[in-house]
Amino acid sequence: xxxxxxxxxxxxxxxxxxxxxxxxxxxxxxxxxxxxxxxxxxxxxxxxxxxxxxxxxxxxxxxxxxxxxxxxxxxxxxxxxxxxxxxxxxxxxxxxxxxxxxxxxxxxxxxxxxxxxxxxxxxxxxxxxxxxxxxxxxxxxxxxxxxxxxxxxx
Amino acid sequence: xxxxxxxxxxxxxxxxxxxxxxxxxxxxxxxxxxxxxxxxxxxxxxxxxxxxxxxxxxxxxxxxxxxxxxxxxxxxxxxxxxxxxxxxxxxxxxxxxxxxxxxxxxxxxxxxxxxxxxxxxxxxxxxxxxxxxxxxxxxxxxxxxxxxxxxxxxxxxxxxxxxxxxxxxxxxxxxxxxxxxxxxxxxxxxxxxxxxxxxxxxxxxxxxxxxxxxxxxxxxxxxxxxxxxxxxxxxxxxxxxxxxxxxxxxxxxxxxxxxxxxxxxxxxxxxxxxxxxxxxxxxxxxxxxxxxxxxxxxxxxxxxxxxxxxxxxxxxxxxxxxxxxxxxxxxxxxxxxxxxxxxxxxxxxxxxxxxxxxxxxxxxxxxxxxxxxxxxxxxxxxxxxxxxxxxxxxxxxxxxxxxxxxxxxxxxxxxxxxxxxxxxxxxxxxxxxxxxxxxxxxxxxxxxxxxxxxxxxxxxxxxxxxxxxxxxxxxxxxxxxxxxxxxxxxxxxxxxxxxxxxxxxxxxxxxxxxxxxxxxxxxxxxxxxxxxxxxxxxxxxxxxxxxxxxxxxxxxxxxxxxxxx
Numbered sequence: 114x115x116x117x118x119x120x121x122x123x124x125x126x127x128x129x130x131x132x133x134x135x136x137x138x139x140x141x142x143x144x145x146x147x148x149x150x151x152x153x154x155x156x157x158x159x160x161x162x163x164x165x166x167x168x169x170x171x172x173x174x175x176x177x178x179x180x181x182x183x184x185x186x187x188x189x190x191x192x193x194x195x196x197x198x199x200x201x202x203x204x205x206x207x208x209x210x211x212x213x214x215x216x217x218x219x220x221x222x223x224x225x226x227x228x229x230x231x232x233x234x235x236x237x238x239x240x241x242x243x244x245x246x247x248x249x250x251x252x253x254x255x256x257x258x259x260x261x262x263x264x265x266x267x
Numbered sequence: 268x269x270x271x272x273x274x275x276x277x278x279x280x281x282x283x284x285x286x287x288x289x290x291x292x293x294x295x296x297x298x299x300x301x302x303x304x305x306x307x308x309x310x311x312x313x314x315x316x317x318x319x320x321x322x323x324x325x326x327x328x329x330x331x332x333x334x335x336x337x338x339x340x341x342x343x344x345x346x347x348x349x350x351x352x353x354x355x356x357x358x359x360x361x362x363x364x365x366x367x368x369x370x371x372x373x374x375x376x377x378x379x380x381x382x383x384x385x386x387x388x389x390x391x392x393x394x395x396x397x398x399x400x401x402x403x404x405x406x407x408x409x410x411x412x413x414x415x416x417x418x419x420x421x422x423x424x425x426x427x428x429x430x431x432x433x434x435x436x437x438x439x440x441x442x443x444x445x446x447x448x449x450x451x452x453x454x455x456x457x458x459x460x461x462x463x464x465x466x467x468x469x470x471x472x473x474x475x476x477x478x479x480x481x482x483x484x485x486x487x488x489x490x491x492x493x494x495x496x497x498x499x500x501x502x503x504x505x506x507x508x509x510x511x512x513x514x515x516x517x518x519x520x521x522x523x524x525x526x527x528x529x530x531x532x533x534x535x536x537x538x539x540x541x542x543x544x545x546x547x548x549x550x551x552x553x554x555x556x557x558x559x560x561x562x563x564x565x566x567x568x569x570x571x572x573x574x575x576x577x578x579x580x581x582x583x584x585x586x587x588x589x590x591x592x593x594x595x596x597x598x599x600x601x602x603x604x605x606x607x608x609x610x611x612x613x614x615x616x617x618x619x620x621x622x623x624x625x626x627x628x629x630x631x632x633x634x635x636x637x638x639x640x641x642x643x644x645x646x647x648x649x650x651x652x653x654x655x656x657x658x659x660x661x662x663x664x665x666x667x668x669x670x671x672x673x674x675x676x677x678x679x680x681x682x683x684x685x686x687x688x689x690x691x692x693x694x695x696x697x698x699x700x701x702x703x704x705x706x707x708x709x710x711x712x713x714x715x716x717x718x719x720x721x722x723x724x725x726x727x728x729x730x731x732x733x734x735x736x737x738x739x740x741x742x743x744x745x746x747x748x749x750x751x752x753x754x755x756x757x758x759x760x761x762x763x764x765x766x767x768x769x770x771x772x773x774x775x776x777x778x779x780x781x782x783x784x785x786x787x788x789x790x791x792x793x794x795x796x797x798x799x800x801x802x803x804x805x806x807x808x809x810x811x812x813x814x815x816x817x818x819x820x821x822x823x824x825x826x827x828x829x830x831x832x
Binding site for chain 2 (some may be wrong): 174175176177178181211257259261262
């Protein structure tokens, strides 16, 4: 018998629907962060300071191939000298239980401000990257990553 | 955009085919007399270089019927643009006369009578004959032959030989290079085994080892043809790991990889390429967007979305070609190369009318040899159809309705889900349905037909997710394919809405009641991308249903109401 009678979470639904099957990590909507919580987390770090756009190259896939390990690559344009360098890079995921996925600290000795990580994403959401420069200025970039059950034509 | 000049080839051919025919009732004999191989091949040559291109043949070795879609919606910037036009609108745009051979090959309305008139299309022996004729005309050393992928999957023989049949066919055709998508569903090991031995290149710049990001396949290859250096870069379906079972190639990752592609183009130019070609399984809308972002591509040979267009689409200095599917067409692109640059192109989509083209003897004999061990099985009659059975369309196809009916009755469920695959032949009313017809629509390496319980809410979420794969306004967020087909349930869809709010009015058809988000429904489906899916192969489910039914009748499907197009 291949009859199934289990209590389905959304994650299981997607698997059973069979048209795909990215495992989704967060199954309860109550456990997800919101854009407001990301803003609050940023405010906690940097107060009301307004970030500028530019300087950050945020590389994430448009559609995650595996929601368990979504690659994120970030590189911030900077000479990385004692006078002008990137102090910190933070990555936030709007739909994760804890919005601050990872933070990196840099020194001029790093040579360049680049980092890679892998995130778990339960659902389609915005990824936000914030870079703090040595002169105190802030830069921000964001990108949407789609987490889908897939399915195919072609 | 398309200039009128580029249609001349197609229009001239249409005029030639129509000469003296009128649009009255014509018998098969008349069609055979009217159409000749030289009509199909007629071409005013340009320059020295010719690229021949076939795509998405889906392992169809012998001629078949394949009806193009009546509904093929574009969203976002692609809305209303070719290839997202059908029937009268399509004929008007491409200047094709109603009832003509081109109308039969490229549009869907009046399909039954035109199909009886013009006969079947495709067949690898006919494809081989056209290719041989062009090579003879232009000289072998001036012709490059490329396959856009999805040639290894879609038939019982390809499934049973694990694509060896198609590798042999492509080898005999002397294909120079191919790219992949469904090919990967034979599993990483088998794909490597076949590509390592094949006499043609298997190119894919966007497939990487997911641990070290090392290329899995050769990204590009340089060819010297027609006195020019031609670089061909391969682009596999970027969404393969989402659209198909990732467990079959667990160490590979895909993606569009625009920056890496740009590097490939730049390196090819640095190596002296006069012509840079992207052999792409991205799908048409993805390629149209990509053409505006990656610089230096002369030609994009598109595939995946199965669009057939008798004219080029231009984006900046890049020309895009859409060559159709199932062996129905061979595309010819002549390129005039001057001062190491593309100075001009001329294009023709050559329709492969099986009755008009004498088969290539060597290929005919290979096809017969491939099919011989399966001949009895393939020809096995299961029943007959009183309705036209076809696959294509964004929301439903009658062949899919038949598959859904089979799941509803054979698996005793309330709701059936069938994937929106764009491959599989068309059957005319009155035809016998054979094992070959059923497997042409179902032959995949993960065929199990599962049963499961889903709540109404879960069904809604599933539909929303799939709809977003097709109707996301940004093609880079689309996955390709058509909407999942549903038996036992109707729904309304507003394609213009964002994710999560496109689907409404879900209705349990048997009871006429709205789908209850909290209620549990018994559901069957197939082509699950999850490992260890349980259930009989879908071809057995469909064959058993047809055998019991005898004569199949599919009533027009009004269960999906579409708005926002």
